[in-house]
Amino acid sequence: MAKSFEWTREAAMEWDARSLVWDAKSQNMWENGSRKKIVPFMKKHVPAGGKILDIGCGGGYGTYKLHEAGFQAEGIDISKEMVAIAKKHFNRENIDFHSGDMKQLPFSSEAYDGMMAINVFEWTDNPSVALNEMKRILKKDGFICAGILGPAAGPRAHGYRKVYGEDTIINSMMPWEFSQLAKENGFFLVDSFGVYKKGVNEKVAKQFSSQLQQSLSFMWIFMLQKKE
Numbered sequence: 001m002a003k004s005f006e007w008t009r010e011a012a013m014e015w016d017a018r019s020l021v022w023d024a025k026s027q028n029m030w031e032n033g034s035r036k037k038i039v040p041f042m043k044k045h046v047p048a049g050g051k052i053l054d055i056g057c058g059g060g061y062g063t064y065k066l067h068e069a070g071f072q073a074e075g076i077d078i079s080k081e082m083v084a085i086a087k088k089h090f091n092r093e094n095i096d097f098h099s100g101d102m103k104q105l106p107f108s109s110e111a112y113d114g115m116m117a118i119n120v121f122e123w124t125d126n127p128s129v130a131l132n133e134m135k136r137i138l139k140k141d142g143f144i145c146a147g148i149l150g151p152a153a154g155p156r157a158h159g160y161r162k163v164y165g166e167d168t169i170i171n172s173m174m175p176w177e178f179s180q181l182a183k184e185n186g187f188f189l190v191d192s193f194g195v196y197k198k199g200v201n202e203k204v205a206k207q208f209s210s211q212l213q214q215s216l217s218f219m220w221i222f223m224l225q226k227k228e
Contacts (some may be wrong), residue, residue, distance in 0.1 A: 005167040007124070010167075010169050011124075012078045012080070015078060015082060016081040019058075019082045020085075022058055022082070023085050026062075030061050030065055034219060037195070038116070039062070039066060041193070042066065042071070043069055045145075045191060046071070049072065050112075050113030052074070052112065053105075053112050053116070054066060054073060054074065054075040054115075055076055055077075055105075055115055055116065055117040055120055056077055056078075056120030057077045057082070057097065058077060058079075058086070059082055059085040060075050060082075060085070060095065061089070062118065063097070066116065067090075067094075073095055074095065074096045075097045076100050076105070077097075083099045102130045103124060103133055104133065105134070105136075109136050109137060110136075110137065111137050111139075112137055112139065112142060113139055114142055115134055115145070117144065118146070118221075119147050119148075119155070119219065121148060122149055122171055127181060128181060131185055135186060135226060141225060141227075143190070143224065143225055144222075144224045144226070145222070146224065147195075147220070148174070148175040148178045148220050149219050150175060150216065150217035151174060152216075152218070155170065158170045159172060174214070175217070176214055186227055187225065187226060188227045189223070189224060190223040191222075193220075194216070195217060195220070196216060196217055200217075
């Protein structure tokens with residue numbers, strides 16, 4: 001008998017399988033690509049030296065960048081293979097890496113000053129549960145920097161088979177829906193910016209409404225602050 005579909009298990013298996021390929025391109029994304037502005041964005045808003053959890057840390061390069069920027073950084077990922085890679089890369093940097101599901105974070109309540117969650121809400125079956133679990137371990141007035149893929153981002157193609165009623169491990173939540181989710185669950189939008197694909201004129205895009213800008217983006221980066 002075939003096993004029933006378990007989203008968390010399937011996601012962990014998928015990212016275990018992709019771990020080496022993902023790690024090979026991670027550094028360039030953080031230094032020169034779609035993620036290069038994120039750590040400076042964190043430094044702009046989150047108090048220096050704060051305790052930060054990088055959720056969906058992958059091979060740990062983003063966590064390392066937070067550490068390099070002066071934060072007390074830790075990483076967690078659903079993929080044990082990713083975590084093993086992170087520990088191997090940064091074993092001399094005094095950075096803790098953990099395995100775990102963002103819907104059941106193995107940490108005490110109000111333990112962190114901030115969190116970074118880049119392209120991870122897409123890969124959970126219930127983003128509202130994940131957001132409230134993050135809220136639980138975040139201090140009052142703490143920050144979450146979340147990156148949500150735009151509708152035309154390449155990874156969205158992994159969810160195509162749902163039109164046939166098949167199970168997939170990527171949800172269809174759009175940036176504007178995440179913004180509403182955050183508002184309804186006790187977060188204030190502090191700041192945001194878009195990361196665009198080549199061919200999009202950012203000056204022209206900024207003349208449009210927020211939702212239209214997000215529709216054109218590869219990824220939208222939100223800075224949220226916990227207010228409840």
